[in-house]
Amino acid sequence: MLRNTLANREKYQPGLSIDCVIFGFHDNQLKVLLIKTKYSEQWALPGGFVPLNEDIDQAAVSVLHGRTGLNGIFLRQFATFGAVKRSQESFNNKVIKFYDIPSDAGKWYSSRFVTIGYYALVDFLQAVPQTEGKNEIVEWIDHNAVPDLILDHKEILDKALETLRMELNLMPVGYNLLPEKFTIPELQRLYETILGRKLDRRNFLRKITAIGILIKLDEKKSNVAHKAPNLYSFDKERYDAVLKSGLNQGW
Amino acid sequence: MLRNTLANREKYQPGLSIDCVIFGFHDNQLKVLLIKTKYSEQWALPGGFVPLNEDIDQAAVSVLHGRTGLNGIFLRQFATFGAVKRSQESFNNKVIKFYDIPSDAGKWYSSRFVTIGYYALVDFLQAVPQTEGKNEIVEWIDHNAVPDLILDHKEILDKALETLRMELNLMPVGYNLLPEKFTIPELQRLYETILGRKLDRRNFLRKITAIGILIKLDEKKSNVAHKAPNLYSFDKERYDAVLKSGLNQGW
DNA sequence: ACAAAAGTGTTTGGCGTACACCCATGA
DNA sequence: TCATGGGTGTACGCCAAACACTTTTGT
Numbered sequence: 257m258l259r260n261t262l263a264n265r266e267k268y269q270p271g272l273s274i275d276c277v278i279f280g281f282h283d284n285q286l287k288v289l290l291i292k293t294k295y296s297e298q299w300a301l302p303g304g305f306v307p308l309n310e311d312i313d314q315a316a317v318s319v320l321h322g323r324t325g326l327n328g329i330f331l332r333q334f335a336t337f338g339a340v341k342r343s344q345e346s347f348n349n350k351v352i353k354f355y356d357i358p359s360d361a362g363k364w365y366s367s368r369f370v371t372i373g374y375y376a377l378v379d380f381l382q383a384v385p386q387t388e389g390k391n392e393i394v395e396w397i398d399h400n401a402v403p404d405l406i407l408d409h410k411e412i413l414d415k416a417l418e419t420l421r422m423e424l425n426l427m428p429v430g431y432n433l434l435p436e437k438f439t440i441p442e443l444q445r446l447y448e449t450i451l452g453r454k455l456d457r458r459n460f461l462r463k464i465t466a467i468g469i470l471i472k473l474d475e476k477k478s479n480v481a482h483k484a485p486n487l488y489s490f491d492k493e494r495y496d497a498v499l500k501s502g503l504n505q506g507w
Numbered sequence: 508m509l510r511n512t513l514a515n516r517e518k519y520q521p522g523l524s525i526d527c528v529i530f531g532f533h534d535n536q537l538k539v540l541l542i543k544t545k546y547s548e549q550w551a552l553p554g555g556f557v558p559l560n561e562d563i564d565q566a567a568v569s570v571l572h573g574r575t576g577l578n579g580i581f582l583r584q585f586a587t588f589g590a591v592k593r594s595q596e597s598f599n600n601k602v603i604k605f606y607d608i609p610s611d612a613g614k615w616y617s618s619r620f621v622t623i624g625y626y627a628l629v630d631f632l633q634a635v636p637q638t639e640g641k642n643e644i645v646e647w648i649d650h651n652a653v654p655d656l657i658l659d660h661k662e663i664l665d666k667a668l669e670t671l672r673m674e675l676n677l678m679p680v681g682y683n684l685l686p687e688k689f690t691i692p693e694l695q696r697l698y699e700t701i702l703g704r705k706l707d708r709r710n711f712l713r714k715i716t717a718i719g720i721l722i723k724l725d726e727k728k729s730n731v732a733h734k735a736p737n738l739y740s741f742d743k744e745r746y747d748a749v750l751k752s753g754l755n756q757g758w
Numbered sequence: 759a760c761a762a763a764a765g766t767g768t769t770t771g772g773c774g775t776a777c778a779c780c781c782a783t784g785a
Numbered sequence: 786t787c788a789t790g791g792g793t794g795t796a797c798g799c800c801a802a803a804c805a806c807t808t809t810t811g812t
Contacts, residue, residue, distance in 0.1 A: 270521045272589075272621055312589030312621060336587040336623050338523075338563030370523055370563060370623075372587050426673075441791070458793075459775065466773095482790040483782035692764070709766075710802065717800095733763040734809035765808070774799085781792075 257388040258351070261305055262361040268305040270364065273371040274312065275303040275409065276319045276331075277416035279399075280380035281433045286399040286449045287380060288413065289323060294391045295354035296347070300406045301413065302394070303371065316374040323394060324383035330432045331376045334419040335412075338370035342408045354391075375416040377432040421451060426502050428469055431490050439477055439485035440464070467503065469495045508639040509602070512556055513612040519556040521615065524622040525563065526554040526660065527570045527582075528667035530650075531631035532684045537650040537700045538631060539664065540574060545642045546605035547598070551657045552664065553645070554622065567625040574645060575634035581683045582627045585670040586663075589621035593659045605642075626667040628683040668701075675701060677753050679720055682741050690728055690736035691715070718754065720746045 261268065278289035290299040302323045306315040313333070321327055348366040351357070357365065385394040397403075402413065420429075429450070430443055444460045464470065471491050476484040512519065529540035541550040553574045557566040564584070572578055599617040602608070608616065636645040648654075653664065671680075680701070681694055695711045715721065722742050727735040 269619070269621065272522065306589070306621075308619060309591055311591050312587065333587065336563065336584065338557070338623070340560055340562050368520070368559060370520065370557075372589070372621075422677075439791090456775075456777090457791080458777085461792080463774085480790090481784055482788085483792075485791055690764090707802070707804090708764080709804085712765085714801085731763090732811055733761080734765080734811095736764055759812105761810100761812085763809090766806090768804085770801100770803080772799105772801090774797105776797080777795085779793085781790105783789090783791100785786100785788085 258365075259355050259357060262357055262365060265361060265364050268307055271367050271369055272306050272312075273303050273369045274306060274316050274319050275301045275337075275371045275373050275412055276316060276323070277301060277373065277375040277413050278320065278324065278383075279375065279377050279416075279420070279433070280383060280396055281446050281449065282380040282396070284445045284449060287396040288399050288402060289383070289385060290395060290397045290402070290405070291323075292393045292395070295350050296406055298404050298406045299397070299402075299409075301409045312372055316372070320374075320376050320378075322388065323386055324378055325386060326378055326383055329376050329378050331374055332419075332423075333372060333374050335373045335415050336370060337373060337408060337412060338368070339408070340368055342371075343368045344407060347406060371412070373412050373416060375420060377420075377429065379432060379435065381435060417450075424450060427499050428467060428495055428503070431492070431495055437473060437475070437487045437489050439487060441485055443488070467498060469498055509616075510606050510608060513608060513616060516612060516615050519558055522618050522620055523557050523563075524554050524620045525557060525567050525570050526552045526588075526622045526624050526663055527567060527574070528552060528624065528626040528664050529571065529575065529634075530626065530628050530667075530671070530684070531634060531647055532697050532700065533631040533647070535696045535700060538647040539650050539653060540634070540636060541646060541648045541653070541656070542574075543644045543646070546601050547657055549655050549657045550648070550653075550660075552660045563623055567623070571625075571627050571629075573639065574637055575629055576637060577629055577634055580627050580629050582625055583670075583674075584623060584625050586666050587621060587623045588659060588663060589619070590659070591619055593622075594619040595658060598657060622663070624663045624667060626671060628671075628680065630683060630686065632686060672702060678750050679718060679746060679754070682743070682746055688724060688726070688738045688740055690738060692736055694739070718749060720749055 280287040280289065289302060291302050292299045302319055304315060304319040304322070306312055316331055316333070320329055320331060343366070345366070352362045352365065380396065385396065387394050404410070405413065424447070430446055433446055434442060440461055443464065444455060444457065447460070448455055469491050470488045473487040473489060475487045477487055478484065531538040531540065540553060542553050543550045553570055555566060555570040555573070557563055567582055567584070571580055571582055594617070596617070603613045603616065631647065636647065638645050650668070655661070656664065675698070681697055684697055685693060691712055694715065695706060695708065698711070699706055720742050721739045724738040724740060726738045728738055729735065
């Protein structure tokens with residue numbers, strides 16, 4: 257796959273890449289979609305190159321679609337990383353050796369790449385992690401258990417979460433991270449997981465309902481221990497309206 | 508200057524540029540440093556290319572220093588722009604013709620450039636707008652009177668201001684935009700100018716002093732009409748501390 | 759003395775925080 | 786019946802918003 261890209265490298269923007277931090281939510285855990293390639297012991301963020309005839313945003317959509325099969329997902333550019341030393345000779349050589357990349361393509365590949373970071377919020381259950389070729393493993397990893405990542409990918413991941421936490425004050429979150437029907441406690445746990453701290457149940461309910469994006473369904477969650485919680489869904493129209501206009505209150 | 512860069516184009520990151528939105532404050536007006544080149548009727552943001560051996564942040568610092576003579580300035584990356592159509596053939600041809608750029612260099616120049624946007628806050632009186640060569644005019648332009656800009660530079664400028672407004676809720680502003688000694692009303696007008704709306708004097712005073720970054724000087728502004736306002740300066744140590752830790756309240 | 763801007767304090771309402779009780783369900 | 790988690794309402798305190806009077810200075 258990489259060989260393929262490199263063979264057609266004149267069709268891509270040189271020295272530029274996309275990296276996506278894809279967040280999911282499951283088992284009350286924030287998950288990140290990561291890739292492990294056979295040429296490295298370390299995991300990596302899913303990424304890709306930018307075709308000359310594609311907007312960078314479109315290239316990010318492609319990466320996301322290629323890795324999850326999903327479209328129309330919340331996706332946001334958050335930062336661009338371009339330190340000279342983010343490119344590591346030792347790492348590049350490993351990749352070049354593994355794929356037996358010709359030297360001219362290797363030169364292209366080994367130059368400093370500036371990478372544009374995007375983060376996405378996706379439905380864990382709908383996303384189907386997809387490999388490209390046999391040399392990869394693609395998996396959801398608990399955010400708390402993320403191991404060492406290649407290059408500066410850890411820094412990119414951290415910055416993504418930092419941005420998400422900040423933007424939680426400016427927009428509603430949940431539409432792409434939760435199934436269509438969900439309970440308030442589930443939504444609360446999502447917020448708590450992203451923020452990394454506990455919130456008060458009662459205050460959370462008041463605040464989240466005050467936004468006016470929730471529809472209380474005439475239905476309760478079944479097969480659960482203890483009292484059955486009510487099910488809700490998002491009022492997509494209002495949700496999108498608030499996404500645009502923004503919140504004014506923070507958490 | 509551009510010819511020079513293009514002649515050494517192998518020393519620069521291809522297809523990548525930096526654009527800086529440099530804000531100043533004067534006469535109760537938000538100013539933006541813009542450049543007008545002889546080959547276009549339109550103004551442009553100051554920008555530059557990224558040397559292969561320089562971090563992108565460093566390249567932004569270079570642009571800023573080159574245009575204002577200032578160092579150690581507040582400078583922040585806010586977004587990266589990479590639509591395919593942000594490159595305009597008609598515009599590129601104008602430039603190529605004006606500088607009589609050789610065709611191979613012209614090809615390099617005409618490709619789609621992804622540009623990384625930075626915004627800076629500088630002291631209007633200390634910054635000395637500097638041209639590069641005789642084909643440019645560099646001037647402070649009132650933000651309210653910004654004319655049409657080349658390519659997508661208007662979009663970049665708008666996004667910069669939007670980001671600044673947002674970040675005003677997260678950090679103190681003023682250290683680099685005001686002279687060392689200033690009055691509270693001056694600081695308030697800065698905030699009002701950035702936000703584009705009026706604030707209440709008394710509430711502003713309470714809020715801004717509560718942050719704990721101001722030092723009240725035993726000195727009043729002289730030669731002013733009406734009651735002489737008190738002078739203040741920033742407690743740089745606390746100011747920097749708050750910059751790092753962040754505010755929690757918005758405007 | 760008058761106008762215009764600066765300095766100061768108080769009131770009020772709303773939101774965030776803290777907190778207690780009841781309810782439903784599975785074990 | 787007991788433990789666990791869900792649902793609901795209230796009281797308090799702080800901060801933001803609204804607002805009026807006094808002070809200073811130039812004209």
